[in-house]
Amino acid sequence: MAEGRVQRRLAAILAADVAGYSRLMGEDEEGTLAALTAHLSEAIEPCIAEHRGRVVKTTGDGLLAEFASVVDAVQCALAFQDAMGKRNGPVPEARRIEFRIGVNLGDVIIQDDDVFGDGVNVAARIEGLARPGGICLSRAARDQVRDRMAIALHDLGEVAVKNITRPVRCFAVGPDTADESASQQAPPPEPAAKTSDKPSVAVLPFDNMSGDPEQDYFADGMSEDIITALSKLRWFFVIARNSTFSYKGKSPDVRQVARELGVRYVLEGSVRKAGNRLRIAAQLIDGETGNHLWAERYDRQVEDIFAVQDEITQRVVGAIEPQLYAAENLRIQSKPPESLDAWGCVIRSLWHLGRFTKGDNEEARQLLRQAVALSPNYAKAHSVLAFAEARMVFFGGDIDTTLSSAREIAQTAVALDDDEPWGYFSVGYIVCFTSRYDEAIAWYRRAIELNENFALAHGNMAAALALGGQPDAAIEAVDLAIRMSPRDPFNYSYLHFAAIAHFAAERYTEGVACEEQALRERPNFTPALRFLAACHAGLGEMEKARSAIAEVLRLTPESSIKRDVYGQVAYAGENDRERYAAALRQVGLPEE
Structure with a gap:
């Protein structure tokens, strides 16, 4: 072979x-x-x-x-x-x-x-x-x-x-x-509350498994903090504390809870303290089927109890947000596109965008245009449409025309709702294409201020940091994004941004590892193949580098040094840019 x-x-x-x-x-x-x-x-x-x-x-x-x-x-x-x-x-x-x-x-x-x-x-x-x-x-x-x-x-x-x-x-x-x-x-026979049109979630009081009644305050605090953090994600409908805490001390069937409160999803968890060790477990459950969608366990030393509480809240919210996106996408997959409401169009579009193919990107654009037509003042629909529009640069779109259109859509999104983090994210993403990395970082940080658990913003900010000359900060941003959302459909891109940072820092072995993992998730992701080739070349592994470039040219025959090193998104530092060009030139990427 x-x-x-x-x-x-x-x-x-x-x-x-x-x-x-x-x-x-x-x-x-x-x-x-x-x-x-x-x-x-x-x-x-x-x-x-x-x-x-x-x-x-x-x-x-x-x-x-x-x-x-x-x-x-x-x-x-x-x-x-x-x-x-x-x-x-x-x-x-x-x-x-x-x-x-x-x-x-x-x-x-x-x-x-x-x-x-x-x-x-x-x-x-x-x-x-x-x-x-x-x-x-x-x-x-x-x-x-x-x-x-x-x-x-x-x-x-x-x-x-x-x-x-x-x-x-x-x-x-x-x-x-x-x-x-x-x-x-079969759902229990109790009367059901009306389910919200938005994705809806109830956070049950966390169980205190320690046998120490004094630990109840910590378990209750975990639940309350998660409710508060989820409430800041404006696409959620979150049941208030007073309703969910009526279940404290009970062991209700989650399907019955979902039915009584009118929610699609239930988050439950437990806290166990032994000596100076604290174990917190959480699981997200589909309220209709009772199936687990996500579960995680966190072990920590109890030094600063409130710092631990804040950290675990961030981790839980950051992890379950993309899980709910994925679950909502599954829920609407069986519906024909023409029957979807604006929210459903946005959710389905995000699934397509995570696949990073020309066909999926076009499908996402069509769904998002449908969302905008259904709800012209829906800022998030405009924001995600701007993201999808800018991505056309990767699929043969004229860079000036594409980015001009995307920028106009993103500006509309921010004007419609200046508290919607997706709008700032999309502007940052577009600015990054013009190599204005400090400006892009500022837009991403504004998005993160509005939603500190926005894994996509953390992950994409890594690209601006890596290309702008801050490779170590880029690696930190990638690590944070993946910790927040370990099963995120965009993780392949975060790994690619980490490889860009490792190449800049001349850590070629680490760059190869990141791109190989990215390619396991997205085998035909040509940007990853190019940096894989460059990192192999940096290690002197020329046959592997040539093989990666041959695959790039098979998938995108128009690839060249001019297009992919000096065009689109390029290293800000001349040394990094020329080293990247030299590596790809050496292993067969044509000049033009």
Whole structure:
């Protein structure tokens, strides 16, 4: 195989995940970890090997396995769940480790014994549709086994799954699945409040797990601070403290809470203090299905209790904001674009913008124009449209015409609402294209003042810092953006900006690592390929550098030194700019 060429194959992928893992770890971390380790080594991994599969990786609370045959994968899934059922038999129900399993057949990318791509993503997403102890198959997997295995299947219909363009037809395994699924998903009979048109969230009082009543103030403070911080994000509808604190000391079903308060999402958490150690856990839950959308745990030394409270509040809010964007996008994926309201258009556009292709960027522009037409005074629609318009520079748009149009739209957004952080972000993004980096940084900082958890602003400010001669500050901005939003669809771009900073600082090994990670998330991202080539050249790895440039020229034949080093966005420092040009010239990028 030629160096640099992507290796693909068709494979059956089994994804498994522990249901309620955060709760189990919060209640008994050491016991849960020991039990899970024993299940994996004694039952699950041998089962996979017996069915001719291989464990690709474990993920803390789950695993990913690859099979050459779908039949083997499904037989393994059945044996896996049967073994876990037997092992869980003597265990109290509240302490049982139960897995959900998803199986898909699809094309996967192979890299260093790991697997990537939609074939993997679909398996991981549909796993969440299975009941605890259950199995869910994609249509592709179902078609391979329905005439070869005597298993009952319940059609779940077309399901929109995160980061997959089209809905996936899904099937649950088991004769009683339909009844069980219906009973699990059915909302309680209590009267429901009217759900807000905005994305709506309720923050329940955090549980004090310390056994010390004096720690209640800290747990309550965490909840109150998060409510206050979320309330500053003006696209949220956040339930007031007095309503959510009526649940304090209770253990309500989150679906019942969502129904009673009229919200789509519920955030719950816990605080545990032992000596000088503090553990805070939080999880975001879909109020309709009860599925976990995000969960995280934070361990800290209790030195300044209020500093810890502020830090964790920032981390939680910064992490769940993009999760809610993603969840809202999933919710509207099944709707035709013409039926979307202005909010829905903006949310769907952000998903397309995260994919960074010409087609997706054009789709985003169309959706945002629809949003502006539906709601002419909606500042955020104008702001994101300006962002999408400016991005046309990467896809062949004339730089002067494109930026002039984008600047006009961004100025309209700021005039409509001077407290909307997206407007300032978009102006900063546009200014960055003209190499006025100090000005761009000032616009980004204004956006961050209005929303300190705005990961996209922190991440993109890194580009202005890196190109403007502040590489170490750029790395700090990238680290902060990724800590705030570790699963952000724009993380590939932040990693690329980190590589720009590392190249400027002549840290070529670190630059290669950042771009390789960025390219795993966006394999055809040509700016990353160019800096990957430059960093390889800096290390003297000329064949790898030439291979990366060959891929750049295959994807964008118009690439050149004039266009990509001295045009568009360029290093402000002459030394950095000329070193970058020399590296790319040396490995085959044409002058014009």
